[in-house]
Each structure stands twice: as structure tokens, then as C-alpha cells.
Amino acid sequence: MRLAPMAGVTNAPFRLVARECGAGRLTSEELDATALVRDNAQTRALAAYLPEERPLAMQLLGADPDVLAEAARRLEAAGADGIDLNMGCPVAKIVAKGQGAALMRDPLAAVMIFRTLRKAVTGPFTIKIRGGWDDRILNAVEIAKLAEAEGVDAITVHPRTRAQQYTGVAPWDVIADVVHAVAIPVIGNGDVRDRDDARRMREATGCAGVMIGRAALGAPWVFSATAVDRDARARIIRRHVELILAHLPERTALVQLKKHLAWYSTGLPGSAQARPSIFESTDAARAQQIFWTLWSNAR
Ligand SMILES: Cc1cc2nc3c(=O)[nH]c(=O)nc-3n(C[C@H](O)[C@H](O)[C@H](O)COP(=O)(O)O)c2cc1C
Structure with missing residues (x-):
């Protein structure tokens, strides 16, 4: 695929x-x-x-x-x-x-x-x-x-x-x-x-x-050919975030980070309400903090 x-x-x-x-x-x-x-x-x-x-x-x-x-x-x-x-x-x-x-x-x-x-x-x-x-x-x-x-x-x-x-x-x-x-x-x-x-x-x-x-x-x-559990998904998201921050120019990185974190948050409880604050984040750390809070609350 x-x-x-x-x-x-x-x-x-x-x-x-x-x-x-x-x-x-x-x-x-x-x-x-x-x-x-x-x-x-x-x-x-x-x-x-x-x-x-x-x-x-x-x-x-x-x-x-x-x-x-x-x-x-x-x-x-x-x-x-x-x-x-x-x-x-x-x-x-x-x-x-x-x-x-x-x-x-x-x-x-x-x-x-x-x-x-x-x-x-x-x-x-x-x-x-x-x-x-x-x-x-x-x-x-x-x-x-x-x-x-x-x-x-x-x-x-x-x-x-x-x-x-x-x-x-x-x-x-x-x-x-x-x-x-x-x-x-x-x-x-x-x-x-x-x-x-x-x-x-x-x-x-x-x-x-x-x-x-x-x-x-x-x-x-x-x-993936096999089922990917929640912990594995979290590792994939962390890896993606690292790659964005390491390889894209700073402004592009922030735009990409927010866009992808918003997609990763789809379906998590409270994501519809939190999404605007992901997009309003002016730095990468804040966007990540909002996302991982949503992620942890979904447990
Ligand atoms: C946001 C977005 C950007 C796209 N950009 C391109 C592109 O640059 N080149 C291209 O050939 N198709 C582009 N497409 C079309 C996709 O490659 C694909 O053909 C289309 O989304 C249908 O497949 P899907 O039902 O799996 O999404 C884009 C689609 C979307 C949603």
C-alpha cells in the first residue's frame, strides 16, 4: 500500500x-x-x-x-x-x-x-x-x-x-x-x-x-500489516513530531505540527473543543502539551 x-x-x-x-x-x-x-x-x-x-x-x-x-x-x-x-x-x-x-x-x-x-x-x-x-x-x-x-x-x-x-x-x-x-x-x-x-x-x-x-x-x-495499539500509536506520533521539528524550517514546522496533531486528536474525547487551541498555539511546546493532555485523558 x-x-x-x-x-x-x-x-x-x-x-x-x-x-x-x-x-x-x-x-x-x-x-x-x-x-x-x-x-x-x-x-x-x-x-x-x-x-x-x-x-x-x-x-x-x-x-x-x-x-x-x-x-x-x-x-x-x-x-x-x-x-x-x-x-x-x-x-x-x-x-x-x-x-x-x-x-x-x-x-x-x-x-x-x-x-x-x-x-x-x-x-x-x-x-x-x-x-x-x-x-x-x-x-x-x-x-x-x-x-x-x-x-x-x-x-x-x-x-x-x-x-x-x-x-x-x-x-x-x-x-x-x-x-x-x-x-x-x-x-x-x-x-x-x-x-x-x-x-x-x-x-x-x-x-x-x-x-x-x-x-x-x-x-x-x-x-501496518498488524494491529497497532495505543502505546505504539503514541510512539509513532512522538516520532512524527520529532521529525517535523528536526527537519522542517521553524515556521513550516509549527504549521505542520498543529495540522498533524489536530488530525491525531480526531476522535479523542474533547478534541473538537481543544482543536482551536491547538491551532492558536504560537509555539510547538504548547501545541504538544494540549495534544498530549487530550491523549492522556482518553485513557
Ligand atoms: C489535502 C489533499 C492534497 C492533495 N494533493 C495532491 C497532490 O499534490 N497530488 C496528487 O496527485 N493528488 C493530490 N491529492 C489527491 C490524493 O492523492 C488522492 O488522489 C485523493 O485524496 C483520493 O484518495 P483518498 O480517497 O484515499 O483520499 C490531494 C488530496 C488531498 C485531500
């Missing part, structure tokens, strides 16, 4: 914790190809990783084939073990630039990108697609076949359309359609909450692997 790329969430500390819990091949969050090529400091920080995370694919967001190719070359030179192309991001300002899910609407442009990136990338080159743009352009199968013909190594399918964003139920039959249409590995994604769901998705679609996104928020132990 793999951890899905999630912008603002799946940075090095969270990815490493997921790996230590049992997650397979990791992917960075989406990285803006233009910003990478311009050596933007913020994007460079987003591309940072820890050696223990490898193998790690880096995900690119972009629409210009040459810019994407240059960004891919730089990421591989910096140690990326593969390049993934984002064809699923539904955010309005991204698709307005022809990027993310907008590539699903434009198969010709997608083919040019596949061809250019395939030449530039030495390691595995993968793509992450949606079911289509909207319910009139349900073309995951078409895009997958084009990608296979251009030498793409594997495809992740999140079967909602761009129009569906993250609403409704992920239509897994679209994953099965892609599995039947291509010979390269297809990774299924969408609404998998635990190992049972993952098994059901494999059985229902024949996918080669399963990717989990939202169900891993506040629960990276979802990747």
Missing part, C-alpha cells in the same frame, strides 16, 4: 513515518515545474527528502513539456527515484493554467508531455490521472492507452472526475476499466480506509497496488 501525494501534508517527515509504518513506494507532494526550474526557494524546500525515504518518486505539476522535462532532470539529479506527472489536481487556479486535471481534457497535449518526459526521465516515469474531466469526458482509458504507448511505466487512477473533486463515492469500476485496457501496472486510489478496503479494491479491480490518501491523515498506522 502506498501513501498518496497530498499537497501541504506529505512532506518528508510524514512520508518517512508512513514508510516506517509499512507504506510502500513514496511520492512527494505536487511540485510546480516552473518554480523548480526557476529555483524558487519554497519549492526547493518542498522537494527536500530524507535518505531513508527512498525509493521516492517526485511528482510534477505543469503543462509545458520542456519545462516539465527540465524539472524532471533536476529532480533526478537530486536523487528522485522516479517522476510522477500530476494529471488530477482539480484546483481552479491550477486547471486554469492547463495543468493538473486539465491535462485530461487535452489528450494531444498530454501525449506531447508523455513523449518529452519519457525522453528526459531515466528512472520510472508514472502518471496519476482522474476518471476524466467531467461526466461528458470520461476518458481515463483513452489517456491510459496513450500513456502506455508513449512508454509510461505505471498509472495511478483516482476515478473521480475533476468536476466531482472529492465528493461522492469513488467509482472503482473506472479503475477496473483501466486495468483491462493496459498491460502496465495500475495503482488504484480513492476511498480506501483500511486494509479490508484495500483488499476489496484489489479484488474488484485487479489493480496491482493501492494508494491511500485521506485515511492516512492522523493514522499513518493504516499501512
